Amino acid sequence: MRYWLDDLYSGVVTVFQTLWVGLRYWLWTYDPRRRTFTQRYEYPELPVPIAPRFRGFHRYDLTSCIACERCARDCPVGCIHIGKVRQENKKGFRVTDFTIDYAKCLLCGICTENCPVDCIFLGASYDLSCFVREGCIVDFSRLPLEIAWGRATLNPTVVAASRAIQNPVHGGPNA
Numbered sequence: 001m002r003y004w005l006d007d008l009y010s011g012v013v014t015v016f017q018t019l020w021v022g023l024r025y026w027l028w029t030y031d032p033r034r035r036t037f038t039q040r041y042e043y044p045e046l047p048v049p050i051a052p053r054f055r056g057f058h059r060y061d062l063t064s065c066i067a068c069e070r071c072a073r074d075c076p077v078g079c080i081h082i083g084k085v086r087q088e089n090k091k092g093f094r095v096t097d098f099t100i101d102y103a104k105c106l107l108c109g110i111c112t113e114n115c116p117v118d119c120i121f122l123g124a125s126y127d128l129s130c131f132v133r134e135g136c137i138v139d140f141s142r143l144p145l146e147i148a149w150g151r152a153t154l155n156p157t158v159v160a161a162s163r164a165i166q167n168p169v170h171g172g173p174n175a
Contacts (some may be wrong), residue, residue: 050124055107058100059123059150060140062170067093071111071120079104080111095141096168102128103136125154135159141168 028034041048050056067084083097112121130136135156140148142162147154 048126050126054124054126055109055122057102057107057123057125057128057138057154058111058140059121060098060148061119062095062098062141062145062148062168064117064173065095065098065119066117066173067095068116070114070116074114075111076108077104077106092173094168097142098140099137100140101137103133123150123154125150128154128156128159130156130159139163141170143169145169 067082069082069084072078072080072082079101081097081099081101082095083099084093084095086092087094107122109122128136128138138154138159139162142165143154143158144152144162146152147158152158
């Protein structure tokens with residue numbers, strides 16, 4: 001009987017502790033000093049502050065990639081596809097497309113760790129919103145170099161405009 005009363009007491013105390021936490025956060029939402037997300041950060045106009053080690057969308061340097069496909073092999077979900085052709089009368093390969101499907105990507109950073117020439121890394125972009133799944137597939141070889149390398153913002157309009165480009169914007173390190 002004593003164990004049953006101890007269990008009953010423990011259950012009642014746990015329920016009231018849980019209700020107190022919920023009530024405390026509910027009252028906190030009515031704090032007049034608390035503002036909404038858009039009042040604090042002015043999101044569309046000003047970017048949200050990002051932590052120094054934030055892992056956002058990839059940055060890719062087509063000018064130094066040797067098309068070793070190590071990043072595609074290391075990717076745990078297989079969201080990276082590298083198209084390459086052997087160059088005639090030259091050593092090495094030429095990258096024809098470097099695509100990342102962000103509908104699958106975990107942003108884990110495993111693809112960036114083993115790159116022998118450090119041509120791929122995680123940047124600070126966090127907003128690549130799109131209305132269709134095809135908008136989540138980014139071909140970095142058809143993006144302008146300043147956007148692919150991270151000097152300009154990777155946004156949905158640039159990704160959509162890059163679909164009209166047929167050939168890569170740069171021949172790679174062996175061009």
